[in-house]
Amino acid sequence: MNLTINDVNKHFGPYHAVKNLSLSVSQGEAVGLLGRNGAGKTTTIRMILGLLQQESGSIEWGGKSFSRKEVKLGYLPEERGLYPKMNMMDQLVYFGQLEGMSKRAAKQEAMKWIERLEISQYIKKDTGDLSKGNQQKIQLIAALMHDPDLIILDEPFSGLDPVNAQMLEQVIESLIQEKKTLIFSSHRMESVESFCDRVYLMKQGEVVLSGSISDIKTQYGFKYVNIESTQPLEEYLMGLQTEFIKKGKEYQLQVKTMDQGLYLIEKIKSLVPIRKIGIADPSLNQIFIEKAGD
């Protein structure tokens, strides 16, 4: 089913934390909710969860007013909420039962996920004694074990090493294939780019950019020629009268069109020895910095 938020507002005292927010997520779609710290993402998520009441506007699930009791919802919060003195299995069974599962079903599902996420060796350990990454996996299981339809993942990669991050990427891929409705809030733009079809970028409570990532990149109006050379290029690039920046080993030139990029590539290749050269769209990270920055 689809989640639809229509013209929602929320103040904290005089502070307008969420302004006229409209957003939709279709079934089988992953949507990225982005923004700098304090932009209003968590406040939005809390209104969806019913933990905060919006002052105006509506939140609907499948065209009807959203009721927490009627939606199978899985939420991975940014802040951790495990009981440190309880072991992993007991804790997961408890969370499963809170979601209406029988003890037996909760145990079975928890076990499936524990094996999938490769943490069965810690099953009897108190969760407080586990590493940050393994605690994160337990929270993820708690969010998913009851097979929710709407899934909200807030910074799901936090604390995960590259191997565990890859495992989580596979889990998210499979949730999309299972046609879940997914909201993904993260500061890791590469992950957002790889999973999300569309994004909403919030700034000071307002959506300042929204749409499909590929449309956003096309509309951005710039591409980049990235060059790596065996020698400094500043002198040559200044002669080309185009803006450039140096990022690590790479020089990055902003161009408006593909043709302009190709022309510059030919020109640069004829002037200096090149190790690597190519044209790329702006990354979501670059767009984020421009649109969300001050």
Ligand SMILES: Nc1ncnc2c1ncn2[C@@H]1O[C@H](COP(=O)(O)OP(=O)(O)OP(=O)(O)O)[C@@H](O)[C@H]1O
């Ligand atoms: N309960 C509250 N009382 C007062 N102000 C609040 C409350 N909750 C949030 N705010 C304020 O509302 C604004 C939006 O906060 P929110 O937590 O939604 O941001 P965020 O985008 O989730 O940030 P982050 O990326 O840091 O998690 C912030 O200025 C915050 O200080």
